[in-house]
Amino acid sequence: MADTLPPPRLLPSGDSAITVEFSRTIDDTANRKVLALDRALSAAPIAGITETVPTYRSLLVHYDPLVIDYDALGPQLLVRASGPLALEATTRRWRIPVCYGGENGIDLEDVAKALSTTPDDIAARHAAGRYRVAMIGFTPGWSYLSGLDKFLHMSRRESPRLLTPAGTIAIGGIQTGIQCLAGPSGWHLLGRTPVRTYQLHRQPTFLLEPGDEVTFYAVDIKMFTEQERAAAAGEIIAERIAA
Template sequence: MALCPEISGAPMTASPRILPSGDTALTVEFGSSIDPAINRRVLALDRNVASDGVTGVTETVPTYRSLLVHYDPLRIGYAELSDKLLALAQRPVPPEAGVRRWRVPVVYGGDFGIDLDDVARAHKISTSDVIAKHTGSEYRVAMIGFTPGFAYLSGLDPAIATSRRESPRTYTPPGTISIGGVQGCVQCLAAPSGWHLLGRTPVRTFHPHRDPVFLMEPGDAVVFHAIAANEFDSLDRAAERGETVAELIAT
């Protein structure tokens, strides 16, 4: 298992690039690395597009470093929309306010987190140290993607950043809490994965019969806390019924 060196990506651009993405979408690209400052600019533009009600925009999809904007070309053209988005992107990023913070329960290690021991050995620390470092950070939901409710998290302690597995698994269980490179995640549905499984949470970040269907949004903060294995089943049943299970600790 390889340790993950600190990533020093290219700096963010002063003015974002506009890239065509088919005939009904374009991408506003702010940089080329996983960087909290870049992600804040992406999310700020996403909010500005929504609050300004830009004509013709039908959907936006924020990522770590760019914003995909779907639009109706019969209502607004590529050039006009590009100009509007570039103007909105130049607005100062406002100070954070009203951040939602989720406290997520996790059972670490054993059958719930089969890679915990390997991650500890790779970094020459104890499993307790890995858990302490994982629960000691505040993460931000940088984007939602891959599968419904899959929350990509920035903010992982560099001391436990670990390169992805050389051989991805074809199956990882729902609720998996894992790390890959400098990223963390909350995985809602069963899926293939090349990340390292530290534990599982009963929290459903996606539940089609709950309001809201998606629990977390880009920009939310997440903290983890360890629970005992014998607490998992009752919380899992509650989550399946549509209960949130995760605690909203601040807004």
């Protein structure tokens, strides 16, 4: 598919960071380029860069201004971002269980009513999707996934909740996501997964990475409870699928 993105642009971000922006909207092509640039900078570092943070459509590059300044670093980043970037050669694929509806998905019925269908149809459509981990952010392990069925696109809640459960699977706008830790959310809660995408004393600490592929499958409350117990003990409940 031809590259229809505009040329990347640089945005100063304070006195020690630069944002390399590939798109002004959520776009999988832009996200692949973000991740490719992140890998390229890791493989062939530029002196003075201290950290890179990939997002949906841009890469935030932190640098030490005592080693390199904006005027020196910016052009180097623009050259790399504008040139050919090696997209991911291999993709890790994960299959993740979800207990939809009931106390685990308190918005499922309201979402079904808003979209003039049934809770079972919403759950089936969501579970049928094939998603990409576009970025990790907000809280540890919070995985933002692209690829949501257009039928399920809907505005976020008018009144965000101050606390939603760990493991929540939710939709908001054109995205779906996995919320690893309990926290606030303005998204619509469809279900919960026992999978810990982040677990401090487990190896690996972070399960999912940007660029990974995710599919979901429905489980009942009994299976969810059993898997939740196993996950709490450190087991990796998500299934790694061969390419």
